[in-house]
Amino acid sequence: MTTTSTSPAVRARRGFHTRRWLLTLLTYLITAVFLFPLAWMILAAFKTEAQAFATPPVVLFTPTLDNFHRAWGAYLPALTNSLVAALGSTLLAFVLGLPAAFALAVYPTRRAQGVLTWMLSTKFMPAVGVIVPLFLLFRNLHLLDTLPGLILMYTTMNLPLVVWMMHSYLTEIPAAIYEAAKVDGASVGQEFFRIALPLSMPGISATALLALIFAWNEVFFALNLTSSAAAPLSVFIGQFKTSQGLFWAQLSAAATLTVLPVLVFGWIAQRQLIRGLSFGAVK
CATH class of the missing domain: 1.20.5 (Single alpha-helices involved in coiled-coils or other helix-helix interfaces)
Structure with missing residues (x-):
C-alpha cells in the first residue's frame, strides 16, 4: 500500500x-x-420619535414616512442652495485653478514649489481663527446669507485642492507631447485646451467630485455666514435640534435626504473617480 x-x-x-x-x-x-x-x-x-429613542433599540417596527413628510418642505430650498453653492464653487475653482496648475506644472519657475506650499498651507489654518474677519468682510460687502457669498467662500476653500491635484495630474503628461506641439506651432492656449485638458479628464473628474463633496459637506462657514435665504443642507439638518429637544427620527430623515444625492452621484461616477485617483493625484 x-x-x-x-x-x-x-x-x-x-x-x-x-x-x-x-x-x-x-x-x-x-x-x-x-x-x-x-x-x-x-x-x-422610518421610525417614530419614541421608537428612535427606545432602549434597547427597536429592530422590528412598522415603517412610517411621516418624518420625510415633515422634512420635505424645508428640504427643497436647502437642496437648491446646496446644489447652486457646490456646483458654482466647483466650476469657479476650476476656472481659476486649472490655468494656475497648468502654469505651475508645464512652465514652472523657481518659485513654483513655494507657491504650491503656500496654497497648501492655507488649508492648515483653523476655520475658527478666520471666521471673525470673514464675517466682518462679508457683512461690509453685503454677502451675508447670499448664494454669491457662499460660492465665493467654497471657492477659496476648494481652490488649493484643485491646484494641487491638477498639478499632480498635469505633471504626469510627458513633456515630449508639449514639445511636439511647439514644433507644430501650437500656442500656450492650444497646449492647454487641446493637450492638457483632454489628457487630464480622469483627473478633472476625480478632483471635481472631491470638490463637490467638500462643498456639500461643509457646515462651519455655512452656519456662520448664512441664516435662512442661502442656508444649505448642512444648516437645514440643524433645524431638528431645538429648545424642545432633539428630534432624532426627523433628524435621521433629513440626514438621509441630504446624503442621498451624494451617494447616487458617487455611485454613478465611481469608475471615473477610481480611474482618476489612480492616474496620478495620489502618490
Whole structure:
C-alpha cells in the first residue's frame, strides 16, 4: 500500500485560496463596520420619535414616512442652495485653478514649489481663527446669507485642492507631447485646451467630485455666514435640534435626504473617480 503526499504546488495553491478567502472576509467586515452608522441612520428615519429613542433599540417596527413628510418642505430650498453653492464653487475653482496648475506644472519657475506650499498651507489654518474677519468682510460687502457669498467662500476653500491635484495630474503628461506641439506651432492656449485638458479628464473628474463633496459637506462657514435665504443642507439638518429637544427620527430623515444625492452621484461616477485617483493625484 502506497501513500502519495500533496505536492508543494497544490499546498501553495490551497494557501493562496485560503488567504484570499480570509482577505475577502476581512474586507466585508470592514465595509460592514463603516456602513453600519449609515444603515442605522436610514433605519431610524422610518421610525417614530419614541421608537428612535427606545432602549434597547427597536429592530422590528412598522415603517412610517411621516418624518420625510415633515422634512420635505424645508428640504427643497436647502437642496437648491446646496446644489447652486457646490456646483458654482466647483466650476469657479476650476476656472481659476486649472490655468494656475497648468502654469505651475508645464512652465514652472523657481518659485513654483513655494507657491504650491503656500496654497497648501492655507488649508492648515483653523476655520475658527478666520471666521471673525470673514464675517466682518462679508457683512461690509453685503454677502451675508447670499448664494454669491457662499460660492465665493467654497471657492477659496476648494481652490488649493484643485491646484494641487491638477498639478499632480498635469505633471504626469510627458513633456515630449508639449514639445511636439511647439514644433507644430501650437500656442500656450492650444497646449492647454487641446493637450492638457483632454489628457487630464480622469483627473478633472476625480478632483471635481472631491470638490463637490467638500462643498456639500461643509457646515462651519455655512452656519456662520448664512441664516435662512442661502442656508444649505448642512444648516437645514440643524433645524431638528431645538429648545424642545432633539428630534432624532426627523433628524435621521433629513440626514438621509441630504446624503442621498451624494451617494447616487458617487455611485454613478465611481469608475471615473477610481480611474482618476489612480492616474496620478495620489502618490
